[in-house]
Amino acid sequence: MTQHDTTFPEHFLWGTATSAYQIEGSPLADGAGPSIWERFVHTPGLTIGGDTGDVACDHYRRWREDVRMMADLGLRAYRFSVAWARVLPEGRGTVNTKGLDFYSRLVDELLAHGITPLTTLFHWDLPAALDDRGGWLNPDIAHWFADYADVMFKALDGRVRHWATLNEPWVVTDGGYLHGALAPGHRSLYEAPIATHHLLRAHGAAVQRYRSVGKHQIGLVVNLEPKYAASDSAADQAATRRAHAYMNGQYLDPVFLGRYPEEMREIFGAAWPEWPAADHELIKQKLDFIGLNYYTRSVTRDAPEAWPVRAGRVIQPQATYTETSWEVFPQGLTDTLAWIRERYANPPVYITENGAAFYDPPVAENGRVADALRVDYLRKHIGAMHAAIAAGSDVRGYMAWSLLDNFEWSLGFAKRFGLVHINYATQQRTPKDSARYYSRVVASNGAAL
């Protein structure tokens, strides 16, 4: 890193991110209903080591301690998600006030410590009762979701001023309906486009509802992964276009441009439906910001065997890789922010997730966790973000993934993304070197990069 001024705009929002099922534990406490992840993790063989979110980081009981720790680290913001089935155990109908109260108290505690809450309404943990009714495959889910969002807006809007409807519709569809690695574990070429479309309709319906009851900001969180062709060959170029449309354009084009990328029909063929214009009107509600989750890039080649996108990732021998086999490529964040700026007319962006799982050394006698690789990852990506801001991107904040080591979905607890180490046997929290480093970055508004 060449040393240059990396001070960020005034009021730049520095924080960390988590999600309900990954940290809370107590999934059925106080009247909460089961989610599809509760079912998934208790189905043998679906998570590494049979790990579950039954306890996770016990945040549902330790939330005050965790907020105090954020304040001690000088963090200014905190992105968390609401477990839909705590608030509406059946996904719709009767509100469980004890579930709602957990989030209301959490928000008040954050505000009392000068920490800005950013609240995600859906981070993959769909109420099981709605999955029994078809879940994201049932067109009615658009109003089920809007009704749930309405409950949250009326309860928290004003204290929460930054809402996100969905976390990463691409992962929900690709993981939950196409390849089946994530809940609800379907594998269907025909279901995937339907799930995508109903996720986007639900997003639009919630934004539309917010415009009638809310007074602050609402956006959509997407994971974007820039695709770089492995060669100039026509086949690799075409595969790169397909992969880019499938992971990146498939979600933001409908929201900002009112249409899906034309590559979608090429990818899904007869499985790609034609949708009514009214749906596209519903989906393309104006947003106040995009939430960008950035982790890595993909050098992309033609891969006829890689159904259905027929695009494959080319390993970069000279690169550093994380424990989840993602290439460390900070330039991809700069490039992705430039793509957003140019394609969607420079909308405000919050980096809502950025981080890495590395094999961390154990907690030393002196209480240190010397996670140098994570410090380097954060430093380079915050620098890459600054380069995009200098080039004109309207980036308003950065949430490091994650505050805590936590339940990494089907990978269980084996992968540690936290700035704070969790000893799962004792639930002891230990800030890693990366937490200390990030505290200095936040305190200096980016100058101490």
Ligand SMILES: OC[C@@H]1[C@@H](O)[C@H](O)[C@@H](O)c2[nH]c(CCc3ccccc3)c[n+]21
């Ligand atoms: O994998 C780390 C984090 C998850 O813990 C978050 O819940 C989720 O929002 C999230 N998204 C991504 C990038 C998209 C992705 C997710 C899973 C598998 C492949 C890519 C990375 N992460």
